[in-house]
Amino acid sequence: MQQLLAGYATFRSKVFAQHSRHFAELAHGQEPEALFITCSDSRVMPEMITQCAPGQLLCCRNAGNLVPPPEETSSGVGATVEYAVRMLRVPNIIVCGHSDCGEMRALLDEGQLQDMCFLRAWLGHAGPMSRAFRGVMQDPRVWPVEERLHVLTELNVIAQLQSLRAHPTVARGLGRGSLHIHGWVYDIASGEVRSLDPATGSFRPLLLQPSEVETSVEEPMVA
Ligand SMILES: [Zn+2]
Secondary structure: OHHHHHHHHHHHHHHHHHOHHHHHHHOOOOOOOEEEEEEOOOOOOHHHHHOOOOOOEEEEEEOOOOOOOOOOOOOHHHHHHHHHHHHOOOOEEEEEEEOOOHHHHHHHOHHHHOOOHHHHHHHHHOOOOOHHHHHHHOOOOOOOHHHHHHHHHHHHHHHHHHHHHOOHHHHHHHHHOOOEEEEEEEOOOOOOEEEEEOOOOEEEEOOOOHHHOOOOOOOOOOO
C-alpha cells in the first residue's frame, strides 16, 4: 500500500501540477476517441499501450475482456457500451485480449473454476465455447497448452466482437458508418499488438513498423 500512497503523492505534487490546465478542461466533460474493452489483468495498461492522456480513452475492464449479449440487460459492459455510443458518440470500440490471460487459461482447465462460482458463471460469456469446441480445446493431445491458449484468446476476441455487434446501439452505429469496431490481442512479453483483419479472420501486427505512423503524441503524463 505504501507504494500506492507514494505514487499518489507524486501524482499530486508533480504530474497533476504539470498538467493542471488539461485537468481543468476535463472537469467539464469528455470526448474519448474510443471505448477500450479489455481484461482486468494488471499487466495490460490501455493508456500506456496507446499513449493516451486522461479523457482520450474510455476503458471498460473485466475478467477475460467479455461482452455479454444484449439480452443481459443488467450487464455493466452493456451499460458502458450504450453510454459510450449513445451519450459520448465514441467513433471506435476496441476489444483487446492479451497473452497469458488467466481467465482463458482457466477455460482450458475448468477444474480451476471448481470453487469459483462468480468467475465460472461470468466465463460462460467467453467464446466460442460450444460443447464440441470445449472438448477440443481442453484436450492436451490436440496442441501444447500455450498454442491452445493463443488460439482461444484470439477466438474469444472474435466472439466478443460478434456479441458487440448484436447490441442495438452498436448495430445502429455500424449501419450508419459512425462507429467502427476492432479486435486486438496484446502480447505482454513483446509489447506488440496484433489486430483482427476482418477480410481474412486472422490477426496481424497492428503496425508493421511503428515508424509508419507519425509519432506526434504529447509527452505522456508520468513523473
Ligand atoms: Zn486476462
